[in-house]
Amino acid sequence: MQKFFTLALAAILTVLTSAAQALPDIKSWQTAKGAKVLFVAAPELPMVDVRLVFDAGSSRDGDQPGVAKLTSALLDQGAGGLSADEIARGLEQRGAELGGGSRRDMAWISLRSLVDPDLLEPSLELFGKVLAKPDFPAEDFAREQKRMLIGLQYEKQKPAAIAKKTFYRELYGSHPYASHPAGTEDSVKALGVADLRSFYQHYYVARNATVVIVGSLDESQARKIAARLADSLPEGQRPPPLPPVAELEKASEVFTEHPSSQSHVLMGQPGLRRKDPDYFPLYVGNHILGGSGLVSRISEEIREKRGLAYSAYSYFIPMKEKGPYQLGFQTRNDQRDEALQVLRETLSGFIGSGPTDKELAAAKSNIVSGFPLRVSSNSKISEYLAVIGFYDLPLDYLNTFTTHVEAVTVEQIRDAWKRRIHPDKMVTVIVGGGEAGSSSP
Amino acid sequence: MRGLLALVLGLGVSLASAAPAVHEYMLDNGLKLIVKEDHRSPVMVSQVWYKVGSSYEHDGITGVSHVLEHMMFKGTKAHPAGEFSRIISENGGRENAFTSQDYTAYFQTMEKNRVKTSFELEADRMRNLTLPEDEFLKEVRVVMEERRMRTEDNPQSLTWEQFNATAYISSPYRIPVIGWMDDLESMRIEDLRDWYRQWYAPNNATVVVAGDVDPDEVLRLARRYFGPLKPSEIRPVKPRREVTQLGIKRLQVKAPAELPYLMMGYKAPVVLTADKAKDWEPYALEVLAGVLDGGSGARLASELVRGKAIAASAGASYDAHDRMQSLFLLSGTPSRGHSVRELEAALREQLEKLKQQPVGEQELDRVKAQIRAQKVYEQDSVFYQAMQIGVLESIGLGWREADNYHRQIQAVTPQQVMAVAKKYLLDDHLTVAELVPQPIDPEHPPRRGGGSHVR
Helix, strand or coil: CHHHHHHHHHHHHHHHHHHHHHCCCCEEEECCCCCEEEEEECCCCCEEEEEEEECCCHHHCCCCCCHHHHHHHHCCCCECCECHHHHHHHHHCCCCEEEEEECCCCEEEEEEEECCHHHHHHHHHHHHHHHHCECCCHHHHHHHHHHHHHHHHHHCCCHHHHHHHHHHHHHHCCCHHHCCCCCCHHHHHCCCHHHHHHHHHHHCCHHHEEEEEEECCCHHHHHHHHHHHHCCCCCCCCCCCCCCCCCCCCCEEEEEECCCCEEEEEEEEECCECCCCCHHHHHHHHHHHHHCHHHCHHHHHHHHCCCCCCCEEEEECCECCCCEEEEEEEEEHHHHHHHHHHHHHHHHHHHHHCCCHHHHHHHHHHHHHCHHHHCCCHHHHHHHHHHHHHCCCCCCHHHHHHHHHHHCCHHHHHHHHHHHCCHHHCEEEEEECCCCCCCCC | CCCHHHHHHCCCCCHHHCCCCEEEEECCCCCEEEEEECCCCCEEEEEEEECCCHHHCCCCCCCHHHHHHHHCCCEECCCECCHHHHHHHHCCCEEEEEECCCCEEEEEEEEHHHHHHHHHHHHHHHHCECCCHHHHHHHHHHHHHHHHHHHHCCHHHHHHHHHHHHHCCCCHHHCCCCCCHHHHHCCCHHHHHHHHHHHCCHHHEEEEEEECCCHHHHHHHHHHHCCCCCCCCCCCCCCCCCCCCCCCEEEEEEEECCCCEEEEEEEECCCCCCCHHHCCHHHHHHHHHHHHHCCCCCHHHHHHHCCCCCEEEEEEECCCCCCCCEEEEEEEEECCCCCHHHHHHHHHHHHHHHHHCCCCHHHHHHHHHHHHHHHHHHHHCHHHHHHHHHHHHHHCCCCCHHHHHHHHHHHCCHHHHHHHHHHHCCHHHEEEEEEEEECCCCCCCCEEECCCCCC
């Protein structure tokens, strides 16, 4: 292994210089009505990505689970007096692509267009209508509501989807993150057009918006576009912060029977906030434990050594408040207990003694040397800008990322895992065939 | 390099208007190397493509190409099991592999200066795989888990697999890429050794590198690492053309599910099998798929999902770039209160309309505009650029088809779209599959074990 060690060190040196060159130069400002804008000029391809992100995900559903998602789905189904067909065709005839969606923290709407003004101008016009003038037509609402119900039904035939939904419910109890973004059959049926309008008016406002622009534009063009879009919204205000997530008090296990040949297993606890002081020790530690594909410990133990699963992993999903720390695999029903035991032993082994020096060096080498891959396309840069803007991360987040990774020590990882990760208080969710059983910790 | 580049070359120069340079080389041992420069970002992707996949397989060994793909990570004399992935990881790389009907490919995405690392390891495993039996016995179990996850427990995938095996009789496109479970259970290490010997050689491979690289340097490295490998005698695969279908075929798939699902497939030519005098036909079929399903403004979304609201979802797809004769596909889920039968009738009505009336110029322009824009958007990904080259090379069309494709698409006329609809979307060449949902188990609601949940 000596050979790799030197290789790794050399790698870090070379890449630090090229990574610095690769970093996007982020310009940021506020629009007149208070929307935050992040812009990166990418002159190489004659295209632009525009995205608006709102704190308007399902964590804002309140007692109407599904309202955020259905609101997001309705935006382009009629706006500014134009029908869904007219909007879609108007964009498609210019080769523009409209995107959008919503998760727990955020809702977003995006446009990808060529920068030729004859194409971009009318596309932005339509995009602006979808953003600021959705009509929520009754007929389209009724149809999308039915499609959302079908979506809920579809999830019931997928063991992975059942497991995920159960996992969040068990992990978050009464916190807004517990609720399924697509709602429930009853909550979706109870929604009406007025609920969507009200949700839209409340959350799709300038002060609650982050505007991301990446493309072949100069800053003055980007400023015009950002102002034109964000300032067509009412100023409004940011919603109050979400409540903090309570820690789990004891271990629990939920078994859902499903006629599948495999059991899907998810185990975990509340994990990381985006601006968490333990972010880097936990992130780098997990890279070693279960976050780096086939070379991570969990995959090595469950897949490589024992052939028990196609995919076995662990990861943090950092969110505004503590997002899940999730470990999981799927395996033939009769192998479930064996694999779960291996997963638990691997986790407690890691918490007990932490990573080796060699493992930490390899992980750093991977993250640092691979850093340019994270920002190698306009799409990826847009994703990062959305995260930086939405979560109020510092603008030099990308510039300092590898430095933070380099600074992590074995002791910091050990300390953070002991303090933060509690296998004796984790939720275990199993969806599959056979009896619930002997797998309790 | 973002930003800096434009400064050096002078602002106002549109780099995209000059198509990125593609360089093609052939080594003495028959290995083809293709380099596509893209200097936007200091990264590169290196891909090795083998001309082998499930359509090269025969009954009894189905899935062998894919299992071999897994075994390619299980070591050579110089680099024992697991070391390949470890070295790539320590170099900051992301790697994986994929198997399809027509090809098997391996890739590493890394910082631009690491082509050497990729080539050294890929060249080694092209000829020197050890294929240890103990590793195989574990790995084939992993593949069975993969099959359970992707197919056995997924009613729509299961329907697709049975649909495919019914639609084709003599064509190897019948064979599922992951293989039948029974074949996986009886697979032996000798099957893999034979398959490896038969297909893994420099003269059956294409190496594609895209990104911020110097083509001369890549060629030098390719000569150094792949150059010394001995070629094999590659026996051409038999044609195994599909027999003519002589009437509609229907099947049902009964599986635990909540929602019904419909699939319809019409036998259709691809670029490689098209009548040379009518080489526009596959492109007209691509446009036809776009008229039906090219976005939310296209006919299926507009008329069946909205409009009549018969479908909760509906799609059409066709790929002109398969190696053998293929299918023009339609699929969908009926909306609540509508049956699979009604959805099928509505889809057929759409096809009938395409046979009776030419597509409007504006509608056609919309499909073409989207494909033109797509050509720009896809340059945002070096991976995609390399992948496109790899696919076209592996099926035997060559990478220049990418440009030809765009020229041909832009030239398609409304009459041509109508002509291919009339000629190929015929009942006698149709296979229809219906997923008939079986109860998921209403008798067993979720229950708790192992202590209650207290917060």
